Amino acid sequence: MRRQWKSCFWLSIHFASYADSVAAANPWDAYIHSPVSRYINPISAHSTVGTVTTTGPSEGQETYTLSPNSRLTFDFGVEVGGWISFSASTTNATNTSTPHLSLAFTESPSFIGPLSDDTGATTTQNHDQALNVTLPQGTTVYELPREKFRGGFRFLTLNAAQNVTVFNVTCEIGFAPKTRYLRNYPGYFWTPGDELLVRTWYAGAYTVQTNIAPQNTGRFLPQVSAGWIYNSSLGIAAPILLDGAKRDRAVWPGDLGIQGTTAFLALGADGLEAFENALETVFYYQNSSTGRFPFAGPSTGSFRSGAQSDTYHAWSLISIFNFALFVGDEAWVGTHWANITRGVEFILNGIDESGLHEQIATNDWARQGGGGYNSALNALDYHALSSIADLGRTYTNDVTVHAQAAEWAAAAETLKAEYNKILWDPQQNMYRDNQSTSLHPQDGNALALLYNLTLSPVQSSLLSVSLTRFWTPLGPVTPELPDTISPFISSIEVLAHFTALQPKRALNLTRTLWSYLLDSPLMTGSTLAEGITANGSLYYRGDAGYKKDARYTSLSHGWSTGPTAALTFKIAGLEIVGWRRWIFAPSGESLRDVKAGYQSPMGMFSVEWKSRDDVDGAFDFFAKFTTPEGTNGSIELPWKCKEVLLDGVILKSGIDIEGRRAMILQASSCT
Numbered sequence: 276m277r278r279q280w281k282s283c284f285w286l287s288i289h290f291a292s293y294a295d296s297v298a299a300a301n302p303w304d305a306y307i308h309s310p311v312s313r314y315i316n317p318i319s320a321h322s323t324v325g326t327v328t329t330t331g332p333s334e335g336q337e338t339y340t341l342s343p344n345s346r347l348t349f350d351f352g353v354e355v356g357g358w359i360s361f362s363a364s365t366t367n368a369t370n371t372s373t374p375h376l377s378l379a380f381t382e383s384p385s386f387i388g389p390l391s392d393d394t395g396a397t398t399t400q401n402h403d404q405a406l407n408v409t410l411p412q413g414t415t416v417y418e419l420p421r422e423k424f425r426g427g428f429r430f431l432t433l434n435a436a437q438n439v440t441v442f443n444v445t446c447e448i449g450f451a452p453k454t455r456y457l458r459n460y461p462g463y464f465w466t467p468g469d470e471l472l473v474r475t476w477y478a479g480a481y482t483v484q485t486n487i488a489p490q491n492t493g494r495f496l497p498q499v500s501a502g503w504i505y506n507s508s509l510g511i512a513a514p515i516l517l518d519g520a521k522r523d524r525a526v527w528p529g530d531l532g533i534q535g536t537t538a539f540l541a542l543g544a545d546g547l548e549a550f551e552n553a554l555e556t557v558f559y560y561q562n563s564s565t566g567r568f569p570f571a572g573p574s575t576g577s578f579r580s581g582a583q584s585d586t587y588h589a590w591s592l593i594s595i596f597n598f599a600l601f602v603g604d605e606a607w608v609g610t611h612w613a614n615i616t617r618g619v620e621f622i623l624n625g626i627d628e629s630g631l632h633e634q635i636a637t638n639d640w641a642r643q644g645g646g647g648y649n650s651a652l653n654a655l656d657y658h659a660l661s662s663i664a665d666l667g668r669t670y671t672n673d674v675t676v677h678a679q680a681a682e683w684a685a686a687a688e689t690l691k692a693e694y695n696k697i698l699w700d701p702q703q704n705m706y707r708d709n710q711s712t713s714l715h716p717q718d719g720n721a722l723a724l725l726y727n728l729t730l731s732p733v734q735s736s737l738l739s740v741s742l743t744r745f746w747t748p749l750g751p752v753t754p755e756l757p758d759t760i761s762p763f764i765s766s767i768e769v770l771a772h773f774t775a776l777q778p779k780r781a782l783n784l785t786r787t788l789w790s791y792l793l794d795s796p797l798m799t800g801s802t803l804a805e806g807i808t809a810n811g812s813l814y815y816r817g818d819a820g821y822k823k824d825a826r827y828t829s830l831s832h833g834w835s836t837g838p839t840a841a842l843t844f845k846i847a848g849l850e851i852v853g854w855r856r857w858i859f860a861p862s863g864e865s866l867r868d869v870k871a872g873y874q875s876p877m878g879m880f881s882v883e884w885k886s887r888d889d890v891d892g893a894f895d896f897f898a899k900f901t902t903p904e905g906t907n908g909s910i911e912l913p914w915k916c917k918e919v920l921l922d923g924v925i926l927k928s929g930i931d932i933e934g935r936r937a938m939i940l941q942a943s944s945c946t
Contacts, residue, residue, distance in 0.1 A: 303465045306473050308353045308481040308801040309457040313448045317349035321430060322387065331442070338442040341376065341435035348387050348432040349444055353801035354485055354831050356426045356520050357449030364414040364440045375439045377405035378419075380428035382521060382830040383797050383813065389434050391425075393826040394522040395498040404501035405434060422506040424449055424492045427485060427520025427831045429799050451487045452514050454545045461543030461874040464842050466866050472782070472842055475789045479839030480541035482802040483534050485520040486833045487542075487549040489513055493524055493574030507574045510556030516549040517572075519805065519829035526553045526572030527834075528587045529640055531594040533766050534833025536840045539601045543874040550598055557591050558614050566617030566624075568592075570638055577638070584638040585625065589655035592618050596662045599670070603855050603877045603906075608670050619663055619683055622656050626686065630693035632656050634709075640763055640834075641816050642718060642755040647709030650698050650719030653690060658726035660687035669854035694728055704737040708755065716755040717745055718764045724771035732776075739775040742768055750788030752809045756819060760807050762788060766837020773845040776913065778862035781845070785838045792835065802831035847871030849882040849900055857908035857934070859900055878903025878934075889944055893917075896942040906934035917944035 320329070320337070325345030331337035339347055365375060379391045380403075386392060391403040408417060419425070426449070433441060451457060464476040490513035495504035509515050510526055516538055517523070518530040531553055538546030553572075560569040560578075568591035570584040571577040595615060599608050608615075625632040634652045637645040645652075660683045667680030698706045700715065706723050708714040720742055722728075729735040745751035750760040751768065765788055772781035792803050797813055805828055806815035813825040821827050844850035847869050848861030855877065861884055863869065872881030884898035896916070902908060909932060912919065919926040920941045932938075 301463065301465070302467070303463055303473060303477070304458070306477040307458050307460065308477065309460075309484060310353075310355070310448055311458060313457070315351065315355065315446050315448065317431070317444055318352040319350050321348040321350035321384075323347050325435075336442075338440060340440045341433065341438070343435055343437055345435045346389065346432060347435075347441075348430055351429055351431070351446060354382065354427055354429050354481070354520060354799040355446050355448060356424075356428065356485055358419040358421065358424060358447045359431060359444070360416060360418040360447065361441050361444040362414065362416050363410050363442075365410050365412055366438060373436050374407035374409045375435070375437045377407045377434045377436070379405040379432040379434060380425050381430045381432070381826070382428055382799055384430065385797050385813070386826050387430050387432060389432065391503075392428070392521060393824055394494065394503060395827075402498065402500055403503045405432075406502060410439065422495075422504050424505040425503075426450075426488070426492065426505065426522070426524050427802075427829070429801075449489055449492065450485045450520065451542075451545060451549075452489045453548070454484075454487075454542075457484070460541050462539075462541040462843070463870070463872055464839075464847065465870040466846075467868055468866050471786055471790055471793075472838075472846075474793055475785060475838045476842050478789075478793055478801060478803055479537050479836030482520075482831050482836055483516070483537045483546065483833045484542060485802060485831045486517045486534060487514045487538070487545070488517050488524060490515070493572075494522065496574070496576060496579065509574050510552055510572055511559050512552040512555060514545070514549045515552040515556065516546075516833070517553075518833060520802070520831035521829050522827070523571075523575055523829075525575045525578075526556050528557060528568060528570075528591040528594060529763075530832075530834040532590045532597070533763065533835075533837050533840070535594050535597055537833065537836040539598075539875070540840060540843050540873045544876075547598070547601060547876075550594075554591075554595055554598055557594075558611060561614055561617065563617075566619075566621035568618055570636075582638050583636040585632065585634050585636045586639045586649075586652050586655055588618065588621060589652065589659045592622075592659040592663055593655065596659070596666055599666055600851050600854065601875055603875065605670055608666065612676065615663060616679065619660065619679075622659060623683075623686060626656075626690065629697065630689040631697065632690075640718070640761070641819055642716070642753070643757075643819070644708045644712065644714050644716065644755050647711055648697055649709050650694070650706045651708075651716065651722055653694055653698075654719060654722035654726050654728055657687050657690050657694065657728060658722075660684070660690065665853060669856075691728055694723070695730055704734075704741045706738075714754055715741075717742065717751055717753040717761075717768065718755060721764060721768040721771045725767055725774050727774065735775040736777075739772055739777045739780060742771070743780070746784070746787070747809065748787070749791050749807070749809070749811050750784070756816070758809045758817075759815065759819075760788065760809060762792060762803060762806060762832075762835035762837075766835060769837050769841050770845070773841060773862055776862075778845065778864040781841060782864055785841070789838055799830050803835035805829040805832035805835065843871045843873060847882050847884075849880050849902070851875070851880070852908075855906045857902055857906060858911060859898070859908065859940075860911040860913065861898070862913060875903070877906060884940075886945075893944045893946050896940075896945055898940040900938055900940070901936050902934035902938070904934050908932055908934065910940065912942060912945070914942070914945040916942040916946075918942070
């Protein structure tokens with residue numbers, strides 16, 4: 276059954292979207308960074324060092340002659356990844372002891388030079404170095420060996436050691452290997468009133484697209500020094516969703532909690548397939564006796580060393596829940612229900628008489644602190660328990676599953692009550708990191724706000740305000756990892772402010788941090804970085820595992836794409852919230868015109884709405900939205916309106932609405 280929905284879904288969206296793109300371009304197409312072809316040339320010769328002579332009949336067809344000790348850097352304009360090829364000619368007999376040239380790859384323009392970005396953090400900071408190339412005499416075509424796959428770069432530098440002429444430099448795109456037309460996204464977001472938000476949505480989409488990998492392109496361990504080999508298996512099937520384009524190039528459950536949603540919203544069937552293959556890998560490596568899910572995928576040192584994580588176990592369950600809602604496939608859930616049950620039981624076995632889970636395996640996203648009744652862990656556990664319980668109640672009529680769900684829901688409610696008794700600090704209006712510390716973390720508080728651990732709207736509002744204490748002109752500096760701005764945790768915070776009914780605050784944070792991730796001259800301009808320091812440098816985690824190696828920081832990392840989900844689900848407002856269940860709850864803030872849509876195996880979800888000023892400071896709101904047949908949902912407007920009509924009939928609160936095409940909502944005199 277799963278194969279059937281996948282193939283039919285693929286056909287329905289890919290041929291339809293391609294035909295639509297041919298018929299008429301959309302205004303948001305200009306913001307799509309994906310290449311038009313799998314074989315692309317650089318947009319320019321970025322810079323030279325030494326003697327480089329350029330000849331050629333026209334722009335884009337130049338020939339470059341490099342003298343010994345010279346350097347030529349090409350710019351592809353956006354983050355790319357795959358295999359490089361070029362034509363070359365040599366006039367001297369090959370000196371077998373000295374390569375003709377070497378290749379260096381980098382994401383940031385700041386690191387252009389003779390060495391590649393580092394994909395294995397070491398004290399030498401140049402583990403990858405550059406790839407030596409020796410050419411035969413005469414004219415030849417060089418192709419990067421398949422095992423030398425390079426997952427993420429914008430700039431390619433040729434370092435000449437002998438006289439060499441090169442032309443027709445090409446990158447064969449390796450990411451999203453099953454996507455026929457890279458630019459034809461099934462999902463979209465558009466608001467003509469705020470270009471930055473549109474750019475942010477599409478940067479998130481492209482970031483995740485570059486994170487979808489062919490099977491045998493994982494980091495070889497132990498790593499080759501100097502140089503690199505990317506030919507290890509990433510999971511049990513591919514294409515597969517990884518944490519980053521350059522590195523780690525591995526399945527990480529915490530990342531999936533954000534990037535899996537982005538993959539679905541932007542990339543449709545291809546995104547879901549990659550998301551599913553990552554989850555199937557997590558299921559495959561689940562501990563059969565304890566029920567614990569792995570901390571990371573098999574192509575990581577963390578996996579090989581047996582490292583474990585309590586928080587990433589919970590993230591696995593949350594990602595599984597998200598995927599289940601996106602596909603609405605009862606057979607898929609039923610196939611994995613035993614795995615899901617063992618995963619939930621692992622959490623329940625960790626909850627002691629206090630009602631909370633004591634954190635034993637503290638491996639996480641790099642944060643410090645932790646342990647004890649950690650607030651981030653228990654917030655994740657609460658959401659895992661409550662959401663999987665909701666799934667069990669709704670996806671099937673099996674009374675045994677319903678009994679399980681009732682037990683899990685009760686444990687979640689006990690956890691929530693004790694969470695507030697033990698961890699809430701009324702003096703700070705925040706949750707502590709655990710019961711024995713004065714640290715008030717960004718992650719635990721953002722997760723608690725997002726996942727409804729608060730007990731009242733007043734408490735939610737206070738917590739939302741308190742999170743802004745961490746804000747700086749570049750973004751929140753997280754207390755649990757000093758000198759660090761984490762787009763992963765800040766993605767969670769953006770979503771959390773929407774949950775607290777603070778859309779203006781959520782968008783302020785988006786505009787602050789994501790504008791820097793897009794526009795800083797350190798970045799790729801097309802994808803979103805893993806993290807930065809408080810002053811905006813790329814020395815992310817410099818003293819916390821990355822050995823002050825800025826080249827190691829990934830500049831295309833899917834866990835930084837939370838605003839893509841926030842803009843679709845919260846601003847446009849059409850969100851899948853339960854088993855074949857949706858809600859339309861737009862949070863327009865200052866926006867006046869929004870369009871968004873995404874394709875699921877259940878059918879198309881789309882919405883377009885406008886607001887226009889009325890008399891006496893009020894406004895009118897008009898929306899047209901589509902939801903699939905076989906689903907149901909509700910409408911929640913955040914305003915008080917004189918009259919609300921759905922398809923011309925007065926809308927009564929609490930009504931359950933069956934999914935159907937082209938519903939028309941009109942609200943008048945709203946304040």
